[in-house]
Amino acid sequence: MIRPQWEWALDDVEGRRLSTPVTPVFTAQYDAEQWLGEHWRELAAAGAAQASLLHDGKQAAPGVELRFP
Incomplete structure (x- = not known):
């Protein structure tokens, strides 16, 4: 069975894909979204400006901007 x-x-802010930090791989969309909600500040501090949710390697939803208010 393939999960x-x-x-x-x-x-980053210029739209370049970052190789670090690396995010975990999840088997459920809910878990991925919950993880981002808990860790977005750390990711933004590490230089990430946008996060895009990938499902089996393809973008599943519009990107989420990571910035402090």
């Missing part, structure tokens, strides 16, 4: 894979792709 779905959900993960976050992170881009």
Whole structure:
């Protein structure tokens, strides 16, 4: 049985894909979204400006901007 894979792709302010920080791979969309909600500040502090949710390697939703208010 093949399990779905959900993960976050992170881009910097210029739209370049970041190789670090690396996000976990999840088997449920809910878990991926919950994780981002708990860790977005750390990701933003590490240089991520946008997070895109990938489902089995394809973008599943519009990107989420990571910035402090």
